[in-house]
Amino acid sequence: MGFHAENNVIIEALIQKYKNQGKTYAKAHSETLAVIKLLEPAHWTGITLHIYHASHPRCLELIRWFKGQGMDVTAETCPHYLLFNEKHMDKIQAFGKINPALRSKEAAEGLRPSLLAEDIDFITSDHSPRLLERKTNPNVFENSSGGPGLESILPLMYNAAVVGRGLSVVGLPVFWLPIRPAVLGSARPRGSPEPPFPLKALRGKMAHCQNEAGRA
The missing domain is CATH 3.20.20.140 (Metal-dependent hydrolases)
Known part of the structure; x- marks a missing residue:
């Protein structure tokens, strides 16, 4: 709800x-x-x-x-x-x-x-x-x-996260806009701690993007 x-x-x-x-x-x-x-x-x-x-x-x-x-x-x-x-x-x-x-x-x-x-x-x-x-x-x-x-949501977040903070283009703007909502919005059993899509893999990709941004 x-x-x-x-x-x-x-x-x-x-x-x-x-x-x-x-x-x-x-x-x-x-x-x-x-x-x-x-x-x-x-x-x-x-x-x-x-x-x-x-x-x-x-x-x-x-x-x-x-x-x-x-x-x-x-x-x-x-x-x-x-x-x-x-x-x-x-x-x-x-x-x-x-x-x-x-x-x-x-x-x-x-x-x-x-x-x-x-x-x-x-x-x-x-x-x-x-x-x-x-x-x-x-x-x-x-x-x-x-x-x-x-x-305006994508250009604003791209400018703030990628241009302003140096995150990878496949980092914050992508994962927190189209992909993560779809993952968390997936149907899952009531009370299940994780949705069907492996969020651990998503977190790992985010960490990789942040590390790459730090090296740039």
């Missing part, structure tokens, strides 16, 4: 608070509370759980702990949570309005080590484009959430 980890009661209350204060956009979130409320029941019921669009390293800490308890849980993130932060809202305005919201610079940087540590299982686009007139109101609350991602 997959869930978008936010608490709408908290979000709506904060939005109203910010509107009353005359703010044009908010910088707050309730993601970690939603994640823990999903993880604990999933642990006791034994279901397979997937967390969409993890945007804060604290969420990954919680997920890692439950994985250590033997729980079958996966998580994803998106390029905008890895590469952008709430400070960019000053420039891009409502084009940066997404759910969950952009986080602090420290949170974005804190997500990146989770990729190679396999706390983040794969990267997705969260593709949700909007008409231009739904993203240009000076008051961010009057705009739609979401943005295009399908056409």
Whole structure:
């Protein structure tokens, strides 16, 4: 089962608070509370759980702990949570309005080590484009959430991982985009610790790619 980890009661209350204060956009979130409320029941019921669009390293800490308890849980993130932060809202305005919201610079940087540590299982686009007139109101609350991602996910991650970090072209962008989601999404017996495809081989290939990048 997959869930978008936010608490709408908290979000709506904060939005109203910010509107009353005359703010044009908010910088707050309730993601970690939603994640823990999903993880604990999933642990006791034994279901397979997937967390969409993890945007804060604290969420990954919680997920890692439950994985250590033997729980079958996966998580994803998106390029905008890895590469952008709430400070960019000053420039891009409502084009940066997404759910969950952009986080602090420290949170974005804190997500990146989770990729190679396999706390983040794969990267997705969260593709949700909007008409231009739904993203240009000076008051961010009057705009739609979401943005295009399908056409930008590969060039963004290629630029960040291969050009920026020197990883092999068959490393992070490939394994965390088309291949790993397909592997983890394969049908498998409930509670099985490994999907049918040998993830150990995938990890070995990733390690080889990282070693090759280090020699370059």
